[in-house]
Amino acid sequence: MGQRIRKASLIAAGAVASRATYDALERLQPGSVQWWTRTNHRGEQVSLLSGPALAASAAVTAAVGAPKNLRSAAAGVSVLGGALGVYDDIVGHRADQKNAKGLRGHLGALREGRVTSGLVKLVGVATGGVVAAGAVTRGPVDRIVAGGVIAGTANLFNLLDLRPGRALKAALGLGAATLGGNAGTLIAGPIGASAGLLPDDLNERTMLGDGGANAIGAVLGLxxxxxxxxxxxxxxLAVLAALTLASEKVSFTRVIESTPVLREVDALGRRQ
Known part of the structure; x- marks a missing residue:
């Protein structure tokens, strides 16, 4: 019963923290307003500030809730994923960076002698994942695999953040599936943080961007x-790698829209 109450309290704290942080950022509008505005799939302007709000609240509540051996790793992957994601959101929006999309695009740019913000993010999150994986395993090969799981999950959530609410629904689903056990307290707070931001995301007032998607994906990957x-x-890791490679060839949105159950879940609560 004690664990259930603790997890419920962390979920509630995460929801309150993400809402309060997002509202504060909306009032402050740090830096240039253009940094935090993007055009969504409807062609409407929406805020990106839920991304850093989710990253910050996920980092704090994950660190508070995690077992002692995972606290530093939980905070680290959330902060690093969020920071590198925000960097990619801002720098990757520049004209000389916008055309490099997906792993193929970033590697193609590298062959031309250009280092994209997306490649910096991928390498940074992968490196941080391997470092954080030291809290899970010590074996060198297994540590690399565990780091790949953290980085691969972060990237998968980035790929899902193409329609309102999609990445946050996936976070809630994966979070609920992994909430059990003592280590479930690690993701209780981030689950609540995701739920707190879901209404504004579904109503297309904001979007996670890379900052939010990578942060929540990384902590769920941990x-x-x-x-x-x-x-x-x-x-x-094999499943994550297969999905990442598939995304280079197949549109996840097209697959979701052509699959009745996925289409209904994806559209649930969204503006018509």
């Missing part, structure tokens, strides 16, 4: 890496 042994982590 939970996945901690959930099983070496073979479980290897299998999880």
């Amino acid at each position: 939970r996945l890496a901690a959930a099983g042994g070496p073979w479980t982590r290897a299998g999880t």
